[in-house]
Amino acid sequence: MTGAAENPYRFLGRRIPYIEGPLKVTGRAEYSDDIKRPAQLIGRVLRSPWAHARLRSVDVRRARAMPGVYAVLTGDRYPTPFGVLPITHDETAIAVGKSRYIGDIVAAVAADSERTAEAALAAIVFDVEPLPEHSDARAGVVPVPEPVQARGVGGTNIQKEVQQHFGDVDAALARAARIVRVRASFAGVNHGFTEPLATVAESTPDGRLTVWSATQVPHYLHQALSEVLGIPMHRIRVIKPEVGGGFGGKSDPLPHEIACAALAIESGRPVRMVLDREEVFLTNHGRHPTWNDVRLAVDADGRLLAYDIDALIEGGAWSSFGTVTTYYNGVLTSGPYAVPNFRYRGRRVYTTRPPSGAMRAHGGTNTRYSVEVGLDILAEELGIDPFDLRDRNALPPNSTTVHGFRVTSTSFRACLAAARSASHWDERFRRLPYGEGIGLGCGFYISGSGSPIHWTPKFPQCTVHLKADVEGGIAVHCMQADIGQGSNTLLAAIVAEVVGVELARVHVQRVDSDASPVDIGSYSSRVTFMMGNAARQAAERLRDQLLQGAAELLDVPAATVRVGVERYYAAEAPERSVSYEQALHRAMEREGALQSKGSYTAPPLGGTYKGARAGTSPSYSFAAYVAKVHVDAETGEYRVAKVWAAFDCGRPLNRLAVEGQIEGSIHMGLGQFMGEAMNYRGSRLMNPSLLEYKIPSPHQMPEVECLLVGGDDPEGPFGAKEAGEGPLPAILPAVANAIYDAVGVRCYDLPVTPDKLLRGIEARGREGRPWKDR
């Protein structure tokens, strides 16, 4: 346990307001849509109104001839397919040959005004042949006429099928005392970041292309631009301005980003492309609609014997991160428990709908829900308290899961104890009046993917450069992408902590591929762990140069110089010291400005079987959440009153940021549980607006008590692990299990809207199964 009292650090472990906060609260932070270039054009795209259609021919002559139109592009100009995973390049900037969903980009224009751009798009004429719609993923597992993608397995719409079997599940099921089966369905959900997608691109006569974009992963965008546009990476410069939220939705290279750059090349003028909210929903890449079927087997003492899981996930028109999602829906469910036998079949199916992709707690949310509801059912059937059942099955520290994940630190048991005590569980569980309930849900997530995606494993996953020059500031360069989670602040705090200076001296530079060494971006909850380690190493190397300078001035060996606050001290004679700037200037006498770098490479992880790397991570986070709910049994309406959120992120390095991640994750998870859904009629998205897509309001947000109980991780920077995604999954089953405690109804169809819950309450009444005397 790391309490504030034993925190040895000046900044780390405390509440550090974001360094860019003053810019954000004054509207001075610059986002992609705020960038204005001289002679800038407006870029717009035409989106397919056809769910599935062969594009036989297109006539752009009228559009091209319109005054004020500088470029018109269709799919034939840059047809190279791309995708975030190198093994599944099936996306195009502009549709080639056929349109695969309503919203697929089929043409793009650059014009001198919005009005001209709209008129030009309206003047483009397509000749199309309608093709069969594939709007139901469940119907796509058998051969179909005209599959969405040619790469579907055996003429079906299956993009990826994973089959895994570790141990002997059938033997475990045969000897189990209890087997519970949970079948649940989940609507697709969207990231709902507030900043719409936006890109500005400029191609200049020196042969270079500059792209400013709202992206979480500047490096993968850089690669995709190079591949599709046929320009070497060194001639492309990618700049990441402030990004207004991502949650996974800005982690793929996206078609409009490439289309915008292509328009800039074709027109020779800067082009700004800002998508409207409907286009953001149509771009999607959100959480996969899912149907899962989970069987859990336990012995008479409640010890887990086996998982047997089937998941069918709807991919939409493209692959995106889908191969990873397909693995994650299985492998991320075992922890935080020790599961000796494990069988999983996962299938991701293409449909003629907007693509699904990665969303916060990617692949770790929906199957997790079914497992945690299943454990609640088992606990009741066995007469064991839900906390005791989980404690009994907790994965021990320094263990290996059945699929070969190396688990080092875990404070899961401490999470359970903290949530149980703070929520007064033992006085409340099954003892609250009818309509009130309390429930437990737990979580487990990766602290950074062990293997990078688009990057040779021989390179470090993160590199940080530091430069200290005569003016006394320290410039920090790294391609890590702050999208609001506070990674710039953490980077500055680590440098200031190690070097021994005030935060105000440390200047984190804007991500710019010309100057920033590669970090592979903000996804898989990797930044704190990987960037943190790289930053620590870079800062220690800079500090060592400064200590040498100080040692020379103090005339003592460098090893005996101690780091203070803006000063370096002779350890043997603390009254003798030099300032940071004195030490810096002395050290600069040799070669000028000081420079250092640090990097992080994950250790070799995982087994040797096919797919063994999916889900490997240098460390894992753990969660145990208790939710308290109030259900109105007359209407089915309910509200979540309070959440006790015990979380193991190792040592929390910025408590303000960690709390913010937990509170925000709970809000986002509640959205998926309570009402958010991508609603379709056939292949048509019916609610592509923030009016009709129901994100919880401040009135629906419960009080959250954060319980940060993690111990130091052995490999994390200063003992830290992730806190960006792992705080999400536990809230959904915690609320579901609390609703059961309140009214005796299980929820298997998300989102759980009041009408669904009311039907469950009424059914229980009709079946004559009273609950808590009702």
Place this chain on the structure above:
Amino acid sequence: MARSIVRFELNGHPLEAPCPDARILLDLLRDDLYLTGTKRGCDLGTCGCCTVLVDGRPTLSCLTLARLAEGRKVTTIEGIAPAGGLHPVQKAFVEHGATQCGFCTPGFVMTAVALLRERPSASRSEVVDAISGNLCRCTGYTKIIEAVLAAREAP
């Protein structure tokens, strides 16, 4: 489209700007005047990112015709902080971690400034009511509410 001029007070200074009748206030601010602190999140009045004050009242600039500001006082996020400093609400947002990605923040700040001018000791439920027209996807609102409550007592 008719070409006309709109005159109003913007952030304490008189403004005269060309303004077609159908010009939206948000477009006038962002595209014509390059006051980009006011954000465009939905164009539908649902996210509150474009909130400005018109005669002191929080107003969704994406749903407001610019010419309706004629003769009024318009305040944007650029107009509430003293030079080189922060308004107490802004200061509280920074200190309490009420801004994460920051895109919704200008809208929340404007809403909160208007609320605390009208009700300097607003209750928690009044704060929640006031901000319920602003969407934040990062914070779960928790630290935004804390910041607004803290700004009440600020000097």
